[in-house]
Amino acid sequence: MRASLAPLLGLMFVTAGCPKAPPGAGIQRDAAARSDAAVAVAADGGAGRRVDPCAILEPSQRDLVVARVGDQSLTLCDFTRRVNSQNPYLRARFNAPEQRRALLQSWVDAELLAAEAQQRGLDREPEVRRAVIIQLARRLEQSTREAVPTPTVTDAEVRAYYEAHRAEYDTDAEVRASQIVLATRADAERVLADVRAHEADDAYFRAQVRARSVDVPSQAREGDLAFFPRAGNPTVPPEVAEAAFSIERNGQILNRVVESAHGGINRAPGFHVVRLTARRDALHRTIDDEQQRIRRRLVNEKLNAAQEAAVAGLLARLRGSTAVSIDEAALGRVQVDARPQPSEGGAVAPPALMGGPGVPMPASPRRAVP
Numbered sequence: 001m002r003a004s005l006a007p008l009l010g011l012m013f014v015t016a017g018c019p020k021a022p023p024g025a026g027i028q029r030d031a032a033a034r035s036d037a038a039v040a041v042a043a044d045g046g047a048g049r050r051v052d053p054c055a056i057l058e059p060s061q062r063d064l065v066v067a068r069v070g071d072q073s074l075t076l077c078d079f080t081r082r083v084n085s086q087n088p089y090l091r092a093r094f095n096a097p098e099q100r101r102a103l104l105q106s107w108v109d110a111e112l113l114a115a116e117a118q119q120r121g122l123d124r125e126p127e128v129r130r131a132v133i134i135q136l137a138r139r140l141e142q143s144t145r146e147a148v149p150t151p152t153v154t155d156a157e158v159r160a161y162y163e164a165h166r167a168e169y170d171t172d173a174e175v176r177a178s179q180i181v182l183a184t185r186a187d188a189e190r191v192l193a194d195v196r197a198h199e200a201d202d203a204y205f206r207a208q209v210r211a212r213s214v215d216v217p218s219q220a221r222e223g224d225l226a227f228f229p230r231a232g233n234p235t236v237p238p239e240v241a242e243a244a245f246s247i248e249r250n251g252q253i254l255n256r257v258v259e260s261a262h263g264g265i266n267r268a269p270g271f272h273v274v275r276l277t278a279r280r281d282a283l284h285r286t287i288d289d290e291q292q293r294i295r296r297r298l299v300n301e302k303l304n305a306a307q308e309a310a311v312a313g314l315l316a317r318l319r320g321s322t323a324v325s326i327d328e329a330a331l332g333r334v335q336v337d338a339r340p341q342p343s344e345g346g347a348v349a350p351p352a353l354m355g356g357p358g359v360p361m362p363a364s365p366r367r368a369v370p
Contacts, residue, residue, distance in 0.1 A: 053084035067104055069111035079104065144310050151302040158294045162287045169285040172230065176278035177244040178223035180208055181215035181263060181270045188257040188271035195273060196253050205253075205275055214265050227280055237263040240272050247276035 054062055054077040062077040082103065083094045093099045122128060162169065180195070182188040191212055198204040209223035217235065218225060225236050232241035237260035247254055254274045264270030287294075 053081050054078075056080065056084075067108060069108055070115055072111050072115075074104070074107055079107075082107075140314075141311055144314050145307040148303065148306045148310050151299060151306060153295050153298040153302065155291075157298055158291050159287060161294050161298060162290060169283065169290055171283040173282040174227040174229050174280045175241075175244050175247075175276060176227045176280075177225050177236075177240070177247075178205065178209065178275045178277055179215070179218055179225060179240065180205075180213045180223060180273040181218065182212065182273070183214050183264060183271070185257060185259065185271050187212075188273060192253070192255075192257055192273045195275075196255070199253050200251065202251070215263070215270065223275070224277070227278070237261070237270070237272075239263070240274060243272075243274050244276055247274070250276055250278055252276055 057077060057080060062075065064076040065073045066076055066079050067074045083100070084091060086094075094103065117123060180188075180191055182191060191208060195205050195208055206222040209219055213219040213223065225240075228236045228241055228244075230241055230245050232238040239260040240258055240263060243254055243256075243258040252275070254276075258272040258274055260270045260272060262269070263272060
């Protein structure tokens, strides 16, 4: 049975919790079924509506029971959700009857294991109850976020954003280059002749940067200066920038040494061997070009803020209606052992899963407007 456990992990939450399930046991399994149904549905065009894969079935077919294990049942609707919640590449394999049967058998095996676990009282173990609490908390946060309506964005808001971010839509032409900086012209002339003899070999140029350049910041990046405008920037002297713009093609090394007034060691004169690596044309995009992208961005920002506010409001209400006490003295006595813990085989155990005891839960997925 051990070898079959791995494929079952993805099936543990497929069950349709039956009202006849034993008290206590049904908490995990019913909550898991609701969680699975939530995972299976997909957003419809980002408009906030939810489309259930089960909707492709005729109403009379949805409650047909595909399989029973004890008092638990799997309906055609539940099974359709599971199949159609896969990505398209995995989903296609379920056109084969043997693959559908294998998936169904995995559900049967999972139910058998879950029932046996409940018989043994494993559902009352602290780790299991902790996992259920985490799943319920995540589902409540997710449903709170989903209940937030998609906000609207006015034309005036779009224009205000465009004007406040004009630098993103109006940019000068830029180039990207690499350099080798030498302390003397004689040294630079020798390096220039050497690398021009290997101009097509990018790795050779980078190796010469590491071996010979006296400019520590660019040497650490193998000579890369990133993108810069014709006027240069704080890390690219104007003489180097102007020279780089004069190079005709990517990969070409300028046929002369560039002397800069302050590009050498300690802002002294420097002698640069310059290689062009990329060009980026000037950009000018009007508000008409960008309004749809800006609108989507603003809608998503508003939606995320409203969702955060909804979750914060829910927590504030719950904190105000439920007695909560914290023993600060006891909290201060917690001992933290930061050493890696060995596993059973003696190897260092991997980090704890997110949401484990003492680990904050990751935020629930946010609904984005595409």
